[in-house]
Amino acid sequence: xxxxxxxxxxxxxxxxxxxxxxxxxxxxxxxxxxxxxxxxxxxxxxxxxxxxxxxxxxxxxxxxxxxxxxxxxxxxxxxxxxxxxxxxxxxxxxxxxxxxxxxxxxxxxxxxxxxxxxxxxxxxxxxxxxxxxxxxxxxxxxxxxxxxxxxxxxxxxxxxxxxxxxxxxxxxxxxxxxxxxxxxxxxxxxxxxxxxxxxxxxxxx
Numbered sequence: 082x083x084x085x086x087x088x089x090x091x092x093x094x095x096x097x098x099x100x101x102x103x104x105x106x107x108x109x110x111x112x113x114x115x116x117x118x119x120x121x122x123x124x125x126x127x128x129x130x131x132x133x134x135x136x137x138x139x140x141x142x143x144x145x146x147x148x149x150x151x152x153x154x155x156x157x158x159x160x161x162x163x164x165x166x167x168x169x170x171x172x173x174x175x176x177x178x179x180x181x182x183x184x185x186x187x188x189x190x191x192x193x194x195x196x197x198x199x200x201x202x203x204x205x206x207x208x209x210x211x212x213x214x215x216x217x218x219x220x221x222x223x224x225x226x227x228x229x230x231x232x233x234x235x236x237x238x239x240x241x242x243x244x245x246x247x248x249x250x251x252x253x254x255x256x257x258x259x260x261x262x263x264x265x266x267x268x269x270x271x272x273x274x275x276x277x278x279x280x281x282x283x284x285x286x
Contacts (some may be wrong), residue, residue: 100150
């Protein structure tokens with residue numbers, strides 16, 4: 082099997098990502114005035130997959146997903162949840178529990194609903210635009226109460242949004258389908274849990 086080597090070392094001109102220990106050490110040097118910090122927008126994540134990260138010595142399983150390294154997620158991936166286990170049965174149960182709790186086909190009805198923090202929202206006639214630094218999304222929006230405005234306001238849950246738009250005469254099925262499409266395209270914010278943010282490495286429990 083062919084194996085790709087992405088060599089990293091002190092002699093390399095640039096790092097793969099401004100994340101993890103390299104990020105921590107560079108920020109420490111910058112704090113002492115010996116260097117300048119690299120722009121976080123120039124780097125992406127160290128992770129390549131969304132899935133389960135298993136640490137067998139610590140008997141820990143984490144559900145992770147890639148994100149650009151930042152102060153909030155310095156390791157280059159977001160920790161959605163983590164569990165600890167002692168036996169194979171407990172491992173299976175914890176994985177199944179995380180799948181059930183976090184892998185939703187639709188936006189959870191009682192969770193605040195808002196657009197991803199990196200997206201710029203712009204209203205147009207009969208649609209709205211969502212722009213990231215790499216791509217632009219155009220989304221139809223014909224309801225009397227603008228679905229886009231309600232999501233951008235970030236003051237209601239998915240069920241509250243549907244109830245308000247339906248009260249103004251829109252079809253509940255159509256609105257729910259629109260939210261599902263936004264969810265499936267990854268345009269809604271999911272990083273709402275503070276429990277695992279700002280961790281710097283494996284030593285954190």
